[in-house]
Amino acid sequence: MSNNNNNDSTMKTALVLGATGAVGKQLLKDLLKNGPYAKVVTVGRRNVELDNTVPQDKLVQNTVNFDNLEASRQVFRDVDDVYCCLGTTRKDAGSAEQFRKIDQDYVVNSAKMIVEENPTKTTTTFKSPVHFLYCSSMGANKDSYLLYPQSKGQTEDRISRAGFEKVSIFRPGALETVEPRPQYRPAEAFIGSFFFKVNSMLNLHMGISVLDVGRSMRLAATSPSSVPANVKSTTKIIDGTNVNIFTNKDMDNMKV
DSSP states (O other): OOOTTOOOGGGOEEEEESTTSHHHHHHHHHHHHHOOOSEEEEEESSOOOOOTTSOOTTEEEEEOOTTOGGGGGGGGSSOSEEEEOOOOOHHHHSSHHHHHIIIIIHHHHHHHHHHHHSOOOSSSOOSEEEEEEEEOOTTOOTTOSSHHHHHHHHHHHHHHTSSEEEEEEEEOOEEEOSSOOSSOOHHHHHHHHHHHHHHHHTTOOSEEEHHHHHHHHHHHHHOGGGSOTTOOOEEEEETTEEEEEEEHHHHHHTTO
């Protein structure tokens, strides 16, 4: 069992939502190889397949029905840092309505349940001590007229008001994957490797490897003192919650 009041991360538990996705899977591998946690828990619609190069002695996998989270309430209990990489595209979802359901409602409903199952243990705050880290997207804006950035922005806002002490939001640009997508994405194929080479050479901060996104999320949770001084994340207070927003440039600088 984790101890939310213990500063020693070796006694803590990490939970990963969306660990089968491009970012989520690399984040999970990074946590298992480099994270200081006593236990790493995944929660998703299916288990993650890992090869024997990844240590799995600390890994606990759970499959849930996101349309009936009440039946799996216990898997959200006794966690310290929650990494959320849940997401989809309109094409993969099949419709705008289904996209919002997966990309926004599943995330927010999970966040709310985590708050309920991990209440404060002090009398000085009513906020859950869980640190919730969310992988969003460059351009996220709840007031956008476009579906994808609007949904990401609305999800950010709803998470920030869910009742956590601390929320960290990561806004990567175009994602450079390291494993084939289960479904072909024309936009990523169009961008191609040339874009990422130019992006790196010219320091455009428009794209980033999924490896670096996962690593940045881990560092922000477990080693904030090691984050380079030139990483100037935006900090806000929303309904009493400390919200840090890391841009693509911030994550690029965290590679140093």
